[in-house]
Amino acid sequence: MADGDARSSAIVVRRLGRTDYRDTWEAMRRFTDARDPATDDEIWLTEHPAIYTLGLAGRSEHLLRANGIETLKVDRGGQVTYHGPGQVVAYVLLDLRRARLGVRQVVRRLEAAVIGWLATYGVTAYGKPHAPGVYVHGTAEAPPGAEGEAKIAALGLKVRNHCTYHGLAVNVAMDLGPFADIDPCGYPGLAVTDLARLGVRRTTAQAGDELVAHLVRVLAAP
Numbered sequence: 001m002a003d004g005d006a007r008s009s010a011i012v013v014r015r016l017g018r019t020d021y022r023d024t025w026e027a028m029r030r031f032t033d034a035r036d037p038a039t040d041d042e043i044w045l046t047e048h049p050a051i052y053t054l055g056l057a058g059r060s061e062h063l064l065r066a067n068g069i070e071t072l073k074v075d076r077g078g079q080v081t082y083h084g085p086g087q088v089v090a091y092v093l094l095d096l097r098r099a100r101l102g103v104r105q106v107v108r109r110l111e112a113a114v115i116g117w118l119a120t121y122g123v124t125a126y127g128k129p130h131a132p133g134v135y136v137h138g139t140a141e142a143p144p145g146a147e148g149e150a151k152i153a154a155l156g157l158k159v160r161n162h163c164t165y166h167g168l169a170v171n172v173a174m175d176l177g178p179f180a181d182i183d184p185c186g187y188p189g190l191a192v193t194d195l196a197r198l199g200v201r202r203t204t205a206q207a208g209d210e211l212v213a214h215l216v217r218v219l220a221a222p
Contacts, residue, residue: 011216015208016046021053021083025074028091028165035163037098043167043215044091045208048083052182055079055156062183069178076166078132078156079186086174086194088208090215092167096159099219103159107132109221110168113214114153120210121200125152132156133185134170136193150191151184152198171195172207 016024024046031042052063052071055078062080063071069082083089094106101109111127114134118125125136134153153170171194179192195202202210 010040011219012040012042013212013216014042014044015205016044018085019046019048021048021051022072024048024091028093029075029160031093032160032163032165035093035095037095039095041095041099041219042093043212044093045212046089046091047085047087047204048089050082050084050178052080052082052178059186062186063181064183065181067178067181069181074166076156076158078154080182081154081156081169081185082178082182083169084174084178086204087169087171088204088211089169090167090208090211092157092164092215092219094164094219095162096164097162103157103164106157106164106219107155109218110155110215111153113211113218114168114170116218117211117214118152121195121198123195123198123200131185131187133168136198150193152193152195154185170207170211172202172204 050069052069053074054071055074055076058079111134115125123136125134127134132155133151135149135151137148153168155168156166157164158166173196174194176192176194184190184192
């Protein structure tokens with residue numbers, strides 16, 4: 001394994017640093033196509049330059065206005081989201097048959113990992129059955145009537161040959177302005193926040209190291 005890679009509970013963790021979104025997406029597809037039943041599962045930690053991605057069912061009307069940021073149609077589930085500096089992205093390359101998990105179970109486990117990790121900071125977070133991702137209350141970013149709710153982590157997966165790729169993105173300390181030019185995850189008026197605005201100061205590398213420990217634990221659980 002290269003520098004920055006580690007093995008934990010049969011899941012290989014790769015710390016990629018900042019990467020081009022398109023290059024990483026293509027690498028995930030190559031990895032998934034080449035793997036066999038003996039291939040280790042992997043989690044890739046990264047951070048991307050500014051880009052909007054639109055999922056398979058994504059609708060262009062959720063792109064509210066042009067602002068010079070590239071938009072890329074990709075093969076994950078979900079609508080539109082934003083990736084940019086100050087956000088930790090964890091790509092989950094998991095053999096579902098070997099793990100004996102369905103995709104909904106994986107989604108719930110990924111959410112549980114983020115919720116458990118945020119709890120270590122004293123931040124109460126939660127998921128929603130019909131709106132994948134992780135949410136928090138009590139944020140100034142939420143619009144009136146939203147009871148202070150804001151999204152801190154977006155989630156979208158692709159299943160190919162019974163294996164997953166794509167994953168989740170957690171806002172750590174970023175410019176949230178580009179979210180104002182889209183309907184985040186396809187929800188008009190959805191507020192978005194990050195760890196810094198919740199009073200938690202971490203770099204993306206620190207946040208990734210802490211988060212991945214929770215991800216490995218929940219994905220390896222029976």
